[in-house]
Amino acid sequence: MLAEADGRFLDVRHEPDDPRGQADRTLRLRRLGKLGDMGLATERAPGVWELSERLEPTLREMGERGDIIRTMQKALRAEGAERDPMSFAIHDAAPATPIVGRVIDKNLSDELGEELTLVVDGIDGRTHHVVGIDPVRVAETRVGSIVEIGPPDSAGRPSDRAIASIAEGSVYRPSRHLEQARFEGRVPGGDYDGFVASHVRRLEALHRAGIVERIDADQWRIPKDFTTRAAAHDAGRGGWANVRILSSFDLERQVGADGATWLDRRLVGDAMSDLVPAGFGEQVREAMEQRRERLIEQGDATRRSDGRVSYRRNLIATLQEREVARVGAELAATKSSPFRAAADGEKVSRMFTGTVQLSSGKFAIVEKSHEFTLVPWRPGIERRLGREVTGVVQGGSVSWQLGRNRGPEL
Incomplete structure (x- = not known):
């Protein structure tokens, strides 16, 4: 109809003699009626219609949105979840307000492989479709990871x-x-x-x-x-969204983990107000209750007479140290050198040989000829794989220096 319109006006007053032409005219009139209901066509006179200049872009956008909704529904069904499409949030650019939730789909946004799309089941009760994600930043993100997606970083790529x-x-x-x-x-x-x-x-x-x-x-x-x-x-173009992995472990693994989990950090911070009692928000609320009971059972928390719960002092550091010690011992059984935990304030200068993902986060394996240790990983250190790194362990984190004696801190 767009191709046949004269100055966006389409004349369908003439009724063809042949049955095929009549059927085609009937279909056009029905379609024009639908477009009229959508505000994309107007009948200026009986049988004379004006097609809106927004017709093509509007229909194309609606088609793309329909494809996105079907993709989101498919991802949810694969996770055994159902959500009302009215709760879907489709972002054309990085969200202005941070989104926290579970990744349920991850796919390329374009044929060049320059951008990714993430579908996130949020703690706000909504399911989010976010485009324009830097593939490098989410290389280790997989379905089930807990992430936070926020406004773009000011720094360039x-x-x-x-x-x-x-x-x-x-x-x-x-x-x-x-x-x-x-x-x-x-x-x-x-x-x-x-x-x-x-x-x-x-x-x-x-x-x-x-x-x-x-x-x-x-x-x-x-x-x-x-x-x-x-x-x-x-x-x-809206900039790349800033993506931060909060946990590579799903909720079930976090509930039973011996390390410092995302759930533990929320419990200590008493963060419940942002959890909508629906969808993934309700699942997180239930997982926090289960994790709280787990901490009480293992002596890391106590329920007081008024029903409130007190947590062990320095709970996060204690849980992290406990998990690092366990994993270090397990790795030592496969290596020819023993494990030694790095002390707070210690300067570490060793060979960076690999990484290990714990419930407490990602850790770097650094080795000397006679021993190895695990220290918190920071972005940028991956470029030093197989080379010596230097850093200072402090407060459950580490300040890395690139090079033996000099280099920018990370």
């Missing part, structure tokens, strides 16, 4: 900073980047080609935005203010 640092004379060469990556050996999994290809895909996206220029297959012209313009481009 690490990939943009890497491109700027590799560029020579305002020219970035993927072949040079590949050579350096292989020399430094910092790419997890050793997929150097895929690592560099992801940077090229970023440049292709920025090329479409007019920020960089492709000279040939192995040369890209980078402006002097590349990182600033790239960050401004992201901000103009």
